[in-house]
Structures are given as C-alpha cells and as structure tokens.
Amino acid sequence: MDITVVGGGLAGLTAAIAGAEKGANVTLLEAHRTLGGRARATEPPYVANEGPHVLYGDGAPYRWLAGRGLLPPRLRLPARALAGVRFRHRGRLGAPPVGLLRAAARRGLRAPHDRDFGSWGRERFGAETTGTIASMMGVALFDADPSRLSAEFVWDRFLRVTTPAWPSARYMVGGWTPLVEWMAARARERGVRIATGARVDSLDSLPAGPVIVATSLAAARSLLGDDSLEWESGHTLMVDLGLRRGRDPFIVFDGDECGFLERYTEVDRTLAPEGEELVQAQVPVRAGESRAECAERLERLLDLSLPRWRDRVTWRRDQVARGRTGALDLPGRTWRDRPAVDRGDGVYLAGDSVAAPGLLGEVAFTSAVAAADAATSRSGVGAS
Template sequence: MGNRITIIGGGFAGLTAAITAAEAGAQVVVHEAHHTLGGRARTTVTGQFRTNEGPHALYNGGPHWAWLKQRRLLGPMAAVPPLEGARFRFRHGDALRRIPPLAMLKLLRRAPEQAPVDMDFLGWATGEVGEEGARAAAHYAAVALFHHDPGGLSARFVHERLRRSTKLPPEAHYPRGGWSSVIDRMAAHAWDLGVRVETGSRVAELPEDGPVIVATSLDAARRILDDDSLCWDSGRTALLDLGLRTRRGDAFIVSDLDAPGWVERFTAQDRSLAPRGEQLIQAQVPLAPDEPRAAAIGRAEHLLDLGFPAWRERVTWRREALAAGRTGAVDAPGTTWRDRPAVDRGDGVYLAGDQVAAPGVLSEVSFTSGLEAATLALRWVGVRGLRVA
C-alpha cells in the first residue's frame, strides 16, 4: 500500500491535516476549488482595506495556538486593547452602557460543567440568575455562535463559549494583517514539507487510490460523498464591513445584549487593516431562517448609531454579505459535539471542518478535526512517527 493521502479543501482544517500528514512522511496532495487557500480564513484585499469573512479571532487557550506556535506559524498577533481604554460598550435597554447587567456577571462564575447538556441555555440561566441576566448572556454569547437564538441551544454548549469569550485576560488575539497571514505561513510550511497544492481544482468525486480527507463545508462534503446524513445546524449571519474616517471617541466593540449582534473596530488592535486616517469596522448580526438580510443590516446600523457618532458622514467604503451555513456547528439541547457527523466515514474516508465531531470553539473544531483526520489517514496507510504537538 502506498502512503499517498489526498485532501479536498485547502482551508484551516485541510492545511492542518496536510502538515500533520506530511510531517509524518506521507505523500500529500491538496485540492482547493478556489484560486486562493484559506476557506473561511481568507482575507480579502479591497483597495487598502484587509477584511476577514466576518469577525475573526484566535483564542490562545485552544490547542491550535500551541501547535501553530511550535511550528513558527503563528506570526505577529495583536492582543485585545486594555479594557479600561478600549471603549468596550454594551447595548442594554437600547442604551449604550459601560458594564453588562450584574446578573450576567454573576452567571460567569458558573463552571461550564454546571450547565446541563439536555436543557436550553435560556431556561437554565434564568433559573440561575433571572431572565434579564440570562437573556443578556445569551445575546453576548452570539459572537462565538453566529446564531439568531443562542438561548435555545444547549446550555453546556453556550456556556462554554460564553466563558471563553469573557475570560480575563482575554483569550482572543488577532493575526496582524488578517487571517490570511496565518494561512500563508501554513501553506509555505506545507510546501517545504513536500505537499503538492493544486488550486482551482474542484473535486466532484473521491479518488480511487489511497485515503482521502474531505476538509470542506458540510454541504460540499454531502455532495462529494453523496451522503444525505451529513447535516448539522449552523448559523445564518449578515455581515457589514465599513471603512470610516477616523474620529476620536469611537467604540472598540459594541456588544448587543438586547438581541444577538456585534460590532468591532478591528483597527483598534491592527492599524495595517485600513489606510492612514481611516478605520475598519466589521459587524455581524445573526438572522432567523426566514428573516431578510436587510433587517439584520438595520440592526447593525443601529448599533453603529450608538457607538460611532456621525458614522454615515464618515463612510469611505462599505460591503455587505450573508454567511449561511459557514459559521460552524451549533448544538441543540440534548446534543454535544460527539453527535455531529463523525470524522471517520469508513473505507479510508475522513471528514474535517467546523461542523464535524470534534471538540473546541470556533476554529478549534476545524483544527482538532483536521489533526484527527490526518492521524486516522496515516494509520490507514501504515505510516508511523506521527508528530502531533
């Protein structure tokens, strides 16, 4: 048996799998349908603005941080500005406030293990701290969920993400220059290891030789594998990107506690994302299944009215988008990550991505599943000497 491993998809999960397999001595080829690598971790360059596909951060408490750092793939990172000077604001009672409700802060003392898997978050949190604090916490957690109804999801699932996103000092860090800077380093490392990367290479069916890792969206994997069971709930989110002329006093973050929504000034921590004298604002507002994008954009604009005075007169660039089914898995009451589509599909076929059965928050799911898929594929071809840390 040869030691060739095929990977379909050149995003964060696919590149993680490719590097892991190549480091163990396997021959690896990556097929990426687009002309650039990265998947959801692409950074788009428009004029002098560099934007990720929605707000992106990399948590330093996750397993991917140590893995990337050990391989010198992490690169320069920007930390969250000091909270006392960063103008972190909360919309609560349709007014801008400096601190969230006390009941929400009280809920943060609960360990993730205290939240039940089989109960919805809003019901559990209401019993713990009352409805006001529970709703505020659910809406805040939407930044790590991209979902229109965080309170209706599994209490354990939401509370873990709430705790991670509010941890002090903050876990969230930002790759300087955008997420593509990390992807570019990963791609260069894969190339140095002998990985063959073919961009603009759309794969419609599985190759006949060797194991294959399908590191695509779950929708694409369902088509490639012709497997209708590959389904899991995800979010649907409106994205609004703005270039604004700089003005003193603008907020760093406006978190909507009255409804799910988030606005962030990314140039507060990385000036390279916008031209001199301008700043980059990115907003994400989750949408209900049948809700029009315009409704969410209207809510984002209301948050901008609160946190960015006279923003309409300062706009130099604007872009709107809709992210549907591309925002990671969400777990309903009674389910955990173990209930999602399994990484091992049998007969040498493996899944990787942010909606499969792997633990973690946001990009950590893609990383963990990519690592697991590569480990299983290496076992399939009989390669030993796997380096996993």
C-alpha cells in the same frame, strides 16, 4: 502512502501538514485560485476577513501552531482597548449589567447538555440575565436565539469568552492571510503538493489512498452523496466598514439582539489606510426575516455605536453567512454527535461542523489533526 486532502482552508492546510509530518505523501486540492477558505481576506487597503475568525491563545490549536513555529507576527489586545469595550443593554450603550458579571463569576458551575439554555439559565440567573447572556453570545454563535441551544454548549462558550485571563484573542498582523501563507509554505516544505483551481466533483477521480474532505459540510454532503451530513449552524448578516477616524468604541457586545461590533484597527493599524478605521458588525438573521429587515436592525446597532458613521464611510461590504459560522449544538446533543471524522472506506472529514471539540475555528484545526492521525494510522504510516 498517498493521502489526498480536498479543500485548502485552515482545516485542509492543517490536515496536510499533520499528514506530511507522519510521513505520508500528501496532495492538497483547492477549487479556488487562492488558498484560505473562509480565512481569505479582501485586498488592501481595507483588509477584511471573509467571515468572523478568532484565534484564542488558550486553545489547543493555538498551541499546535505555536509548537511548529507557524504563527506569523501577531498582536495582543492593548490595555487602552479595554476602555473602549461597550455593552448594549435595554437599548443603551454602557458597562456590562451587574447580573451578567455575577454570572460570569460562577466559574465552577456546569450546565447539562440535555436542556435548553433558556430554561436552565432562568432557574439560576433569572429571565433578564439569561436573555442578556444568550444575546451577548452572538459574538461566538451567530444565532438569533441562543436560548434554544444546549445549555452546556452556550454556557461553556460564555465561560470561555469571559475567562479572567481575557482577552486571550490573538490578532494576526495583516489579517488571516499571513497565517494561510505561513501554513502553505510549511506544507510545501514538508513535500505537500498543492494544486489550486482544482475542483473535485467525485472521489472516483482521485488516486487510491485515504481522502480527507476539508470543505464546508454542504460541499462534503454533495461530494460524498451523503444526506446525513447536516448540522445546525449560524445565519448572520455582516457588514465591513471603512470609516474616517472618529470617537468609536473598540467592541460592542449586543445584549439586546445577539449582535456584535469590533473595530479591528484599534489593534492592527495595517488593516485600513492612515486616518481610517476598519469595523466589522454582525446581527443574526431571525426566522422568516428578510435581508432588508435584518439590515435595518444592523444599522440601528451602527447608529447607536458609531457616531455619524454614514457621513464617514469610505468603503463598505455586506455579506450573509449561512451555514459557515461553525456548529451549533441543540439540547440533547454535544460535539460527539456531529458528523464523525471517520466516514469509513478511507474517507475522513475535517471542518468547523465536525465531531471535534473547540470554540469557533478551533473545531476545524482539531478535526483536521484527528483526520490526519486516523488516515495515516490506517495506512500504516509511521511518524517522521
């Protein structure tokens, strides 16, 4: 049975591999000239991701990739890096507030999905600690007001980020491009036909058989003509910086304004030229805020975190990410309420805003495997 995958990002590549493993004849169509989707990175000497991506070693997608030998060389966080973790609180950099540490120790506490995090948290931790937790979660939510989101959604991600096994994040040597290349190579080994520069404007132009739409939700909405494909997502301003080496922190969690900063070259020196650093910082855009106003707030975070950074800049890139940082669940909603994987009539969705569990990009992997399983099951294709 033929299956067509539309989109060659991490979700599309995962769906293609999973479908081919079940014995399907898979064709993958990618509109851009290169694969990777939001896992694309800039060309050397400054290798910056097109957006924020984290691969957690304690998640199911990591195990799925590892079980297939699809993980390229990767690095764990070195012990020395922990000394470079800072927390912005009340306008100053320092150690995490005691209230936040106490909250993180309550591993058995469960939050309801039908209440907002702000009101639920204030009853348990007080207003200041709740606000600090919500702002810290800018690292995973990219939203200017996480207190308005589902308590379960925010709290579960807070527990994941602060797990005692932290840091479980894994860094691919050379950024995300090697992972994309390894996945593309495996797909081709499995017989997947990959065509880049192949834009799909209508499903009617595709061969008969199941179709897995592994694009952004906005692109899927347009392609399928389905206005119900909407979901809350982040809106953030990001800046990538090449800097001459200085005395910079490794990570800054922003407990005041939901921002985040990470110096990736602390772990992977291949991302910038010798003697330089690669830093990515982000601050979520507030409702009604102009780009200039948001940029001013972001630069205040840089001023606080990176000594004399303006004098050390060797490269800079600014980008706004809207609707491409994963799903956000409002009170009364869970991942099960997001747009379903199975759209009927042999059409399936995969991506980071689809009805599948996981943190950040894990949703794309999980939904892609589910889409491939459903498509092959519908087609009567057996496991290979």
